[in-house]
Amino acid sequence: MLPYYYGIDITYIILVLPAIIFAMVMQARVNSTYTKFSGIANARGMTGAEIADRVLRSNGVYDVRVERTEGTLSDHYDPRKKVIRLSGPVYGGSSVAAAGIAAHECGHAIQYDEGYGPIRIRNAIIPVSQFGSMMAFPLILLGFFLSYQSLVNIGILFFAAAVAFQLITLPVEFNASRRALAALDNTNILSGNETQMAKKVLSAAAMTYVAALAVSLAQLLRLLVLFGGFRRRD
Numbered sequence: 001m002l003p004y005y006y007g008i009d010i011t012y013i014i015l016v017l018p019a020i021i022f023a024m025v026m027q028a029r030v031n032s033t034y035t036k037f038s039g040i041a042n043a044r045g046m047t048g049a050e051i052a053d054r055v056l057r058s059n060g061v062y063d064v065r066v067e068r069t070e071g072t073l074s075d076h077y078d079p080r081k082k083v084i085r086l087s088g089p090v091y092g093g094s095s096v097a098a099a100g101i102a103a104h105e106c107g108h109a110i111q112y113d114e115g116y117g118p119i120r121i122r123n124a125i126i127p128v129s130q131f132g133s134m135m136a137f138p139l140i141l142l143g144f145f146l147s148y149q150s151l152v153n154i155g156i157l158f159f160a161a162a163v164a165f166q167l168i169t170l171p172v173e174f175n176a177s178r179r180a181l182a183a184l185d186n187t188n189i190l191s192g193n194e195t196q197m198a199k200k201v202l203s204a205a206a207m208t209y210v211a212a213l214a215v216s217l218a219q220l221l222r223l224l225v226l227f228g229g230f231r232r233r234d
Contacts, residue, residue, distance in 0.1 A: 011222045019218040023211035026204075033204040034073065037097040037197050038089060042190055048090040048102035055106040055183045056084075064109045068092070075101050077108040079123075084109060096190065100198030103184050104205075107176030116175065122168045129165035132158035140227060152227045156220075163220050166213045173209050177202040 046054070052066045069075075069085035077084050084105045090098040111119045136159035143151030181199055184190045190198060 011225050015218045015222045015225070016215070019211070019215040023208070023215050026207045026211040030073075030204040030208050033201055034097050037100075037201050038093065038095045040096045040194075040197060041094050042096050042099050042194055044189060045094050046099070046189060047092050047094050048086050048098040049092065051099050051184075051189055052084055052086065052102040052106050054187055054189060055103050055180070056109060058183060058187050059106070059110045059113075061106075061109055061113050064113075066091075073101075075105050077105045077112075079108075079112050082109070096194050096197040097201045099184060099190055099194070100180060100201045101205075103180035103189075103198070104176050104202055106183065107179035108172075110179055111172065111176060116172075118168055118171045118175070122165065122172055125161065125165055125168070129162045132161035136162065140223065144227060156223050156227065159220055159223060163213070163216045166209070166216050170209055170213065173206050177206055 049066050049068075056062070056064055056066075064077075064082045064084060066084045066086065068091040069087060071087050072089065074087045075085065075090055084102075086102055086105065089095075090101045108119075110116075136155045139155030139158065140152050141155075143149065143153075143155060177199075180202060181195060184198060185192075185195050
């Protein structure tokens with residue numbers, strides 16, 4: 001019997017909802033932190049694009065381009081094309097927040113250049129995690145309605161693979177931020193106080209990945225509670 005009480009899914013209330021609330025709080029935090037420090041200019045007046053170029057060169061990376069992209073907080077590194085794409089406020093902005101974000105994306109480029117272990121593992125499981133996230137729930141539901149435990153278990157395993165991808169993403173993101181802050185400090189792009197401001201921006205952003213993992217883990221636990229003991233009916 002599934003854990004429902006007066007039509008309410010208790011597992012969702014107890015397991016998933018708190019994680020979702022945590023994720024919402026962390027997203028609000030990163031937005032407010034970014035807004036706060038995007039209004040503080042760095043003392044050198046360097047734009048995000050200039051900072052990215054300086055950080056890459058100082059780490060011996062010369063084959064990565066820096067381009068502008070649309071959106072807000074849409075900054076990312078494309079390893080296939082070796083391009084760092086920075087949103088408008090970061091690319092042309094000279095704020096402390098822009099400096100931290102630009103350097104963070106450089107951190108990812110440096111990880112690829114050095115063959116950083118966790119990012120290689122993450123790339124290796126991308127196909128499995130993408131397929132798993134797409135097929136997990138259809139397989140679980142199909143297995144449940146067909147009363148076929150093995151199909152349910154395969155679906156749960158597929159979802160676990162997607163969770164594993166999020167788990168290995170954490171050290172990748174935290175390492176990129178550490179590289180970013182070290183680069184900003186070593187190249188004297190930011191002063192000590194400014195580096196601490198940039199650290200707050202990157203720390204807030206990193207917590208969104210922690211929150212996303214918490215939601216996925218809660219969902220996985222919920223699946224195990226709902227369907228882990230499911231058995232084929234005669």
